[in-house]
Amino acid sequence: MMILRIGWRNLWRNRRRTQLTMGAMIFACAMLVFSLGYYDGFLWSLINNATEKENGHVFIALPGYYANPTLEDACPEAISNQIPAVMKAEIKGVCPRLQAYALLSCGTDDENRTQPAQIVAVDYQAELANSKLASDIVTGSFLTGQEREILLGKGLARKIRADIGSEIIFFSSAADGSIASEILLVKGIFSSGENMRDASLAIMNLKAAQQLLVLEDRVHSHRLFLHNPMQAEEIASRLNAGQKSLEATPWQSIFPQIADILKVWLGVQLFTVAIYYAAMALITFNTMYMAFLERMHEFAVMQAIGLTRGLLAMLILCESIIMATASGLIGTAIGACVNLVLFYYPIDLSRWMESITWGGSSIQPILFCVPSLLSNLLPLLAMILLGFAVAALPTWRLYRLKPVEALREG
Amino acid sequence: MSIVLTTDLKRVYESGATEVKAVNGVSLSVEAGEFTVLAGPSGSGKTTLLNLIGGLDRPTNGSVHLDGELLNDKSDDELTRARLFKIGFIFQAYNLVPVLSAYENVQFILQIQGVPDSEHAGRIMPLFEELGLSGLAQRLPGELSGGQQQRVAVARAIIGRPSIILADEPTANLDSESAVSLLNLMHRLNLEQKVTFLFSSHDSKVIDIAQRVISMRDGKVSDDIRKQQ
Ligand SMILES: Nc1ncnc2c1ncn2[C@@H]1O[C@H](COP(=O)(O)OP(=O)(O)O)[C@@H](O)[C@H]1O
Numbered sequence: 001m002m003i004l005r006i007g008w009r010n011l012w013r014n015r016r017r018t019q020l021t022m023g024a025m026i027f028a029c030a031m032l033v034f035s036l037g038y039y040d041g042f043l044w045s046l047i048n049n050a051t052e053k054e055n056g057h058v059f060i061a062l063p064g065y066y067a068n069p070t071l072e073d074a075c076p077e078a079i080s081n082q083i084p085a086v087m088k089a090e091i092k093g094v095c096p097r098l099q100a101y102a103l104l105s106c107g108t109d110d111e112n113r114t115q116p117a118q119i120v121a122v123d124y125q126a127e128l129a130n131s132k133l134a135s136d137i138v139t140g141s142f143l144t145g146q147e148r149e150i151l152l153g154k155g156l157a158r159k160i161r162a163d164i165g166s167e168i169i170f171f172s173s174a175a176d177g178s179i180a181s182e183i184l185l186v187k188g189i190f191s192s193g194e195n196m197r198d199a200s201l202a203i204m205n206l207k208a209a210q211q212l213l214v215l216e217d218r219v220h221s222h223r224l225f226l227h228n229p230m231q232a233e234e235i236a237s238r239l240n241a242g243q244k245s246l247e248a249t250p251w252q253s254i255f256p257q258i259a260d261i262l263k264v265w266l267g268v269q270l271f272t273v274a275i276y277y278a279a280m281a282l283i284t285f286n287t288m289y290m291a292f293l294e295r296m297h298e299f300a301v302m303q304a305i306g307l308t309r310g311l312l313a314m315l316i317l318c319e320s321i322i323m324a325t326a327s328g329l330i331g332t333a334i335g336a337c338v339n340l341v342l343f344y345y346p347i348d349l350s351r352w353m354e355s356i357t358w359g360g361s362s363i364q365p366i367l368f369c370v371p372s373l374l375s376n377l378l379p380l381l382a383m384i385l386l387g388f389a390v391a392a393l394p395t396w397r398l399y400r401l402k403p404v405e406a407l408r409e410g
Numbered sequence: 411m412s413i414v415l416t417t418d419l420k421r422v423y424e425s426g427a428t429e430v431k432a433v434n435g436v437s438l439s440v441e442a443g444e445f446t447v448l449a450g451p452s453g454s455g456k457t458t459l460l461n462l463i464g465g466l467d468r469p470t471n472g473s474v475h476l477d478g479e480l481l482n483d484k485s486d487d488e489l490t491r492a493r494l495f496k497i498g499f500i501f502q503a504y505n506l507v508p509v510l511s512a513y514e515n516v517q518f519i520l521q522i523q524g525v526p527d528s529e530h531a532g533r534i535m536p537l538f539e540e541l542g543l544s545g546l547a548q549r550l551p552g553e554l555s556g557g558q559q560q561r562v563a564v565a566r567a568i569i570g571r572p573s574i575i576l577a578d579e580p581t582a583n584l585d586s587e588s589a590v591s592l593l594n595l596m597h598r599l600n601l602e603q604k605v606t607f608l609f610s611s612h613d614s615k616v617i618d619i620a621q622r623v624i625s626m627r628d629g630k631v632s633d634d635i636r637k638q639q
Pocket residue numbers: 423424425430431432433450451452453454455456457458459
């Protein structure tokens with residue numbers, strides 16, 4: 001169609017102006033795609049740091065245990081049979097955990113080297129496969145399944161002046177009321193970036209803890225790790241609907257502040273789109289409108305030779321949409337590439353910034369993006385929509401154009 | 411039947427307190443096959459009259475019939491369609507679409523008229539031949555001389571087989587040699603293809619070629635002479 005051809009060639013008529021306008025549009029679009037990708041990366045890290053490090057996406061325990069954990073409320077370790085087969089596809093893995101409190105002492109010469117600690121006992125193979133617990137090790141190594149291994153948080157190790165290979169006296173009460181004590185060897189020291197946690201947490205093997213605490217074949221909780229964290233609520237409710245002997249709690253209930261962010265996420269994204277494009281529109285709209293006014297005479301001629309206002313409106317729309325779509329596609333491609341690179345090769349900013357603990361998670365000083373379909377499509381679609389909007393005012397002017405007057409002026 | 415029939419046509423411009431009666435009671439008819447010039451000094455109302463006949467402007471008073479149809483009643487879009495099918499316009503400033511080639515400028519009319527693409531070349535090329543434009547079909551207007559551009563404009567005006575061609579000072583931007591050659595070309599189309607022309611001019615060399623001369627003064631027809639062929 002000739003209209004399309006005219007529209008296309010008009011864009012190249014004032015090459016410099018088109019390039020500048022499109023440049024601004026491409027820049028805004030690329031920056032927007034990148035920003036949305038960065039937001040998603042931020043949220044993704046926030047959720048992952050909260051869940052994948054230790055908590056898991058769904059917390060399964062005896063009813064009431066999550067709200068009020070006690071040593072006695074343990075459930076059978078062989079829980080995986082109870083997870084319906086249909087969910088297997090969505091579940092990456094299950095990590096059984098025991099939780100207890102104990103006094104840990106290092107050496108016998110000085111009573112200051114005794115500290116109360118929270119003990120988490122884990123199946124080291126399940127953790128290696130599913131959680132990122134092992135990635136926090138800063139000295140020594142993670143559990144290997146040998147008896148008497150223990151990992152200490154960095155702050156805790158400092159308090160009791162323990163180091164790799166130090167002997168630790170573990171002292172606690174078992175589930176049957178007897179005294180549980182054992183000598184353990186420090187295998188590794190971890191630092192999660194959360195100081196409170198690192199100053200009070202110790203991790204040991206599940207088997208050893210079950211024997212020590214007289215909880216053979218029993219665990220306090222099972223942590224489900226999912227392929228997609230966003231499915232946690234749905235999976236938890238499906239699990240709860242199937243049976244009453246266990247209670248599943250999704251991470252959204254455990255970290256309500258993060259879940260609250262999720263609820264407004266789309267709004268945040270749309271708001272960002274609005275801000276970016278409003279700024280861009282301020283820059284480009286005037287140029288585009290001037291370009292239109294300059295051609296009033298041409299439009300009048302076309303109307304005189306028989307082009308209806310509807311077709312003229314299409315011509316304007318055509319130019320605007322070609323420009324918006326082309327800019328949107330190029331901008332999205334650039335932004336998506338940046339996101340992809342920062343997804344695989346995040347930039348570490350820890351030299352300049354500290355990590356922040358918030359909402360039960362930590363915000364790492366890292367430039368990291370997650371490319372998502374929405375963060376790519378939203379800027380593109382909004383740009384095309386803007387193309388329509390930009391064409392609206394000239395079209396309206398066109399409908400009031402009196403061809404004789406415009407012809408006389410030319 | 412007349413192609414154009416105006417009755418007591420008036421067009422009054424109001425600029426502030428003063429009224430300008432640009433066309434002040436014109437009744438005339440143009441018959442099929444005529445080659446008519448509107449002659450008269452600048453400001454005598456030629457452009458205004460052509461705009462009224464072409465449905466680009468609306469009269470203050472009186473009526474315009476084109477091909478027997480009353481233009482006064484038509485909506486803006488109906489007027490646009492009437493211009494597309496019944497009228498060919500030629501402007502003083504050529505007014506070709508600058509981004510389209512000579513060929514495309516002419517083809518544009520056929521496309522919006524809805525003529526099938528397969529017929530375009532068969533209609534445009536012989537006309538270009540006739541107008542001496544064959545070698546220039548792919549050129550953009552900016553790459554053509556004024557006389558060449560105006561010949562493309564003539565092709566654009568007649569390609570859609572309108573009932574009448576309206577041309578407002580078509581030669582005013584041309585040197586006298588190009589002006590006379592353009593007029594001769596228009597006259598040949600008039601004689602050979604029976605295209606009806608109504609154009610305005612104040613150039614006596616151009617006026618001499620016309621078969622009928624309508625003289626205008628102060629918005630009125632002062633004289634209307636048909637020469638013997
Ligand atoms: N839009 C307008 N507003 C006011 N006066 C106009 C307008 N257009 C034309 N006129 C006046 O109408 C008269 C006739 O103009 P025009 O039709 O252009 O004459 P011509 O084409 O013969 O030179 C002139 O006096 C001109 O100044």
